[in-house]
Amino acid sequence: MSKTTKPLWQKPWGYAESFLIAFGLLFIGFLLELSIQTSSGASIRYPMNLILGAVFLVLILVFYRLIRKSNLYLFLSGIPASIGAISVLTLLVIIMGITPQVPMQEDNFITTLSLNQLTTSWPFLFINFYLLVILALVIIRKGLPFKWKNWGFVCSHLGLWITIFAAGLGSGDLMRLKMDLHENKTEWKAYDDKGNYYELPLAIKLNDFIIDEFNPKLAVVENETGKLYEPTKPSMIMIEKDLTAQLHDWSVTIDEFLPLSGRAGDRYHPLHDFGAAPAAKVSISTNSSENLTGWISCGSFNRPHESLKLNDNYSLLMTVPEPKKFSSEVTIYTPDGKKEDKVLEVNKPQTVNGWKIYQLSYDEKMGKYSTLSVVEVVKDPWQIYVYIGIFMMMIGAVYMFWRGNKVTINSEQ
Amino acid sequence: MIWNYFLMAAGVSSASWILSAFIPKKDVIRNLLVLIGILSMAVYIGFLWTSLERPPLRTLGETRLWYSLFISIIGLITYFRWRYLWMLYYCLFMSLLFLFINYLHPENFSKTLMPALQSPWFVPHVVVYIISYAFLAASTLVAVYGLYQVKREKFEAKYMQVADNLVYLGFAFLTFGLLFGALWAKEAWGHYWTWDPKETWAFITWMGYLVYIHRRYQKLAKYVSALWILALAFVILLVCWFGVNYLPSAQFSVHTYSMQP
Numbered sequence: 001m002s003k004t005t006k007p008l009w010q011k012p013w014g015y016a017e018s019f020l021i022a023f024g025l026l027f028i029g030f031l032l033e034l035s036i037q038t039s040s041g042a043s044i045r046y047p048m049n050l051i052l053g054a055v056f057l058v059l060i061l062v063f064y065r066l067i068r069k070s071n072l073y074l075f076l077s078g079i080p081a082s083i084g085a086i087s088v089l090t091l092l093v094i095i096m097g098i099t100p101q102v103p104m105q106e107d108n109f110i111t112t113l114s115l116n117q118l119t120t121s122w123p124f125l126f127i128n129f130y131l132l133v134i135l136a137l138v139i140i141r142k143g144l145p146f147k148w149k150n151w152g153f154v155c156s157h158l159g160l161w162i163t164i165f166a167a168g169l170g171s172g173d174l175m176r177l178k179m180d181l182h183e184n185k186t187e188w189k190a191y192d193d194k195g196n197y198y199e200l201p202l203a204i205k206l207n208d209f210i211i212d213e214f215n216p217k218l219a220v221v222e223n224e225t226g227k228l229y230e231p232t233k234p235s236m237i238m239i240e241k242d243l244t245a246q247l248h249d250w251s252v253t254i255d256e257f258l259p260l261s262g263r264a265g266d267r268y269h270p271l272h273d274f275g276a277a278p279a280a281k282v283s284i285s286t287n288s289s290e291n292l293t294g295w296i297s298c299g300s301f302n303r304p305h306e307s308l309k310l311n312d313n314y315s316l317l318m319t320v321p322e323p324k325k326f327s328s329e330v331t332i333y334t335p336d337g338k339k340e341d342k343v344l345e346v347n348k349p350q351t352v353n354g355w356k357i358y359q360l361s362y363d364e365k366m367g368k369y370s371t372l373s374v375v376e377v378v379k380d381p382w383q384i385y386v387y388i389g390i391f392m393m394m395i396g397a398v399y400m401f402w403r404g405n406k407v408t409i410n411s412e413q
Numbered sequence: 414m415i416w417n418y419f420l421m422a423a424g425v426s427s428a429s430w431i432l433s434a435f436i437p438k439k440d441v442i443r444n445l446l447v448l449i450g451i452l453s454m455a456v457y458i459g460f461l462w463t464s465l466e467r468p469p470l471r472t473l474g475e476t477r478l479w480y481s482l483f484i485s486i487i488g489l490i491t492y493f494r495w496r497y498l499w500m501l502y503y504c505l506f507m508s509l510l511f512l513f514i515n516y517l518h519p520e521n522f523s524k525t526l527m528p529a530l531q532s533p534w535f536v537p538h539v540v541v542y543i544i545s546y547a548f549l550a551a552s553t554l555v556a557v558y559g560l561y562q563v564k565r566e567k568f569e570a571k572y573m574q575v576a577d578n579l580v581y582l583g584f585a586f587l588t589f590g591l592l593f594g595a596l597w598a599k600e601a602w603g604h605y606w607t608w609d610p611k612e613t614w615a616f617i618t619w620m621g622y623l624v625y626i627h628r629r630y631q632k633l634a635k636y637v638s639a640l641w642i643l644a645l646a647f648v649i650l651l652v653c654w655f656g657v658n659y660l661p662s663a664q665f666s667v668h669t670y671s672m673q674p
Contacts, residue, residue, distance in 0.1 A: 078631075079627050079628075079630055079631035080631075082627050083624055083627050083628060086620055086623055086624055086627065087624060089620065090617055090620040090621065090624070093613055093616055093617050093620070094617055096608065096613055096662075097610060097613040097614050097617055097657075097660065097662060098660055098661065098662055099661065099662060100661055100662045101608060101662065119608055167605065167606075174604075176603055176604070214525070322527075323528065324525050324528075325525070325528055325531075326528065345528070346528035346529055346531070346601065347528065347529065347531055347532040347600065347601045349600065349601075349603075356603065358601075358602070358603055376602075376603055378603035378604075380603075383599070386605065387596075390592050390595065390596065393588060393592060394588070394589065394592055396588075397584075397585040397586075397588040397589055397592075398585070400581050400582075400584065400585040400588075401494075401581070401582055401585035401586070402494065403581070404494075404495065404577075404578040404581045404582060405574050405575075405577035405578035405581060
C-alpha cells in the first residue's frame with residue numbers, strides 16, 4: 001500500500017500539524033517553567049478574573065471573525081486539532097498520574113519542570129488554554145447557525161467549556177478557610193493554609209461536639225518494634241461483648257467489655273468520668289501453652305493504655321476506637337442580628353451568608369473528649385456556573401446514551 | 414423484622430430474576446419478571462426508609478440494596494432502548510450478587526460506613542461505574558475480535574458499529590461517574606476535583622475514550638487505528654481500576670480504603 005504524504009504545514013493541516021502545535025505548546029510551557037517557575041500561591045482574583053474572562057471571550061469572538069473564512073478556522077475547529085489537544089493533555093495528566101503531586105524540596109528535573117505540581121504549571125495552563133480555544137471554535141462551528149439536530153453536541157461541548165472556564169476563573173475567588181471552634185466559645189475568625197486570618201461575615205458558637213465511635217479492635221503487635229503483627233488476615237478484630245475469635249494463633253474470648261471505664265486495683269470498673277476509656281477482660285488460649293487472662297485498654301488522653309503480653313515476642317492490645325460519626329451543634333450569628341441553631345456533620349454542610357460550612361475534624365488526641373471542632377468554611381461565588389456546565393454535560397451524556405451509534409451510522413451514509 | 418422482610422424481598426427479587434434468565438425469548442413475561450424483582454427491592458427500600466426514619470444510606474448493607482435496585486433498573490432501561498440481552502442479564506447478575514452478599518453477611522446491615530461515604534452521591538457514583546465498565550469491557554472484546562479479523566482480512570464494517578455503540582453507552586455512564594464524583598466531592602469536601610490519583614486516572618480513562626469517539630467521528634474508514642485506540646483505552650481503564658494503588662502517586666489517595674489501625 002503506498003501513501004502519498006503531504007509535506008508538513010501545507011494546507012489543509014491534519015494530524016501531523018495538530019500534534020506539532022500541541023507538543024510545541026507543551027515544549028514552550030516547559031521552557032517557561034525552567035526559566036520562571038509559576039508560584040503556586042498566585043491566583044487571579046475578582047475583579048481581575050472577571051475582566052480576563054471577558055477579554056478572553058471577546059478575543060475568541062474577534063479571532064473567529066478574523067479567521068472564519070480561512071483554512072485555519074476549519075483546522076482549529078476540526079477533529080485532528082481536537083484529538084491533538086486531547087492527546088497531549090492526556091499525556092500531561094498521565095505524568096501527573098504517575099508522579100506524586102506533592103511539594104518537594106530536592107532540586108531535580110521533577111521539581112525544575114514542576115512535574116510534581118503540574119496543575120499550576122505553564123504547560124498545563126497552555127494546553128488547557130489551547131483546548132478552550134479549540135472547544136470554543138468547535139461550539140461556534142456546530143452551533144452557529146443553531147440547528148436542532150445538533151443540540152446534544154452543543155450541549156455537551158458547551159457544558160464542558162463552561163465547566164473548565166468557570167472552574168478555572170473561579171479558582172482565584174475560591175476561599176477555603178478553617179475555623180477552630182471551642183466548646184461554648186464564639187468564633188468569627190478563620191485562617192488559610194498560610195496562617196493568615198480573615199474576619200467572616202458570620203460567627204459560630206460551638207454548643208457541643210458529639211462523636212460516635214466504633215468499638216475498639218483487637219490487634220497483636222511485636223514487642224520489640226511495636227509493629228502490627230499480621231501473618232494472617234484479618235489482623236484486627238472489632239471487640240464485641242462475648243466475642244470469641246481466632247486472631248492468628250490465639251483464640252481470644254472477650255469476658256467483659258466496658259466502653260467507659262477506669263482502673264482501680266486489679267481490675268477496670270465502669271466509670272463515667274472525663275477521660276474514661278474502653279477496657280476489656282480477655283481470655284486467651286493457644287493449642288500449646290496454658291490459658292492467659294488479663295485486662296487490656298486503649299487508654300485515653302489522660303489514662304494509660306494497657307496491653308497483654310502473649311509471650312516474649314508478641315502482645316495483645318486494643319486499638320484506639322475509630323469515629324463512626326462526628327458532628328457539631330452550633331449557633332450561627334450573622335451581622336443582621338439573626339441567629340440560627342444548626343448541626344454540622346461530614347457530608348452535610350450548612351450554607352450561611354454565601355459561605356458553606358463543613359465539619360472537618362477535631363482534636364484527635366482527645367478523641368471523644370475533644371472540645372475542639374475544626375470546620376472548613378468555603379466561599380465559591382462561581383459554583384453556580386460550574387454546576388450549570390456540569391448539568392449540561394449530564395444532559396449531553398443522557399443524549400449520548402439515547403442516540404448511541406446513530407452518530408457514526410448517519411455520517412457513513 | 415427488618416431482616417425477615419429482607420429475606421422476603423430478596424427472595425422475591427432473586428426468584429423472579431433467576432426465572433427470567435430461563436425464558437430469554439419470552440419478551441413480555443421476562444420483562445415483567447424483571448420488573449417484579451425491581452419493585453420488590455424498591456418496596457423493601459421504602460419500608461426500610463420509613464421504619465428507620467432516615468434514608469437507608471448509612472451502612473454497607475443498605476448501600477448494597479441500592480446497588481441492586483439501580484443496577485437492575487438501568488439494565489431494564491438499557492434493554493428497552495438497545496435490546497442488549499447480555500447487558501440485562503449482567504445487570505441482574507450483579508444485582509443478585511449484591512443481594513447474595515447481604516444474605517451471607519447480615520452484619521453488614523449494622524456496619525456503618527465511614528462518615529465521608531455516607532452521602533446520597535455514593536451509590537449512584539458506584540452504580541454508573543459498574544455499568545460503564547461492563548460496556549467498555551464489552552467494547553474491548555469487540556476491538557480485540559476486530560483486530561483479529563483485520564489480521565485474517567475478514568473484517569466487516571458492522572463490527573465498528575457494535576463497538577461504537579458500546580463505547581457511547583459506556584462513555585455516557587463514565588461521564589456520569591466522573592460528574593457524580595465531582596458533585597459529591599463539592600458537597601463533602603468543598604472542592605469538585607482535587608487531582609487525587611484515582612481521579613487523575615479516571616480522567617485519563619475518560620480522555621482515552623474521548624480520543625476514540627473523536628477519531629470515529631471523522632475517519633470512519635480508518636478503523637484499524639480506532640480499534641487500537643479502543644484496546645489501549647481499556648488498558649488505561651485497568652490501571653485506573655486496579656493499578657492506581659501501586660503507583661508512586663497513590664500515597665495520599667482518598668480512594669484507598671485500607672483500614673488504618
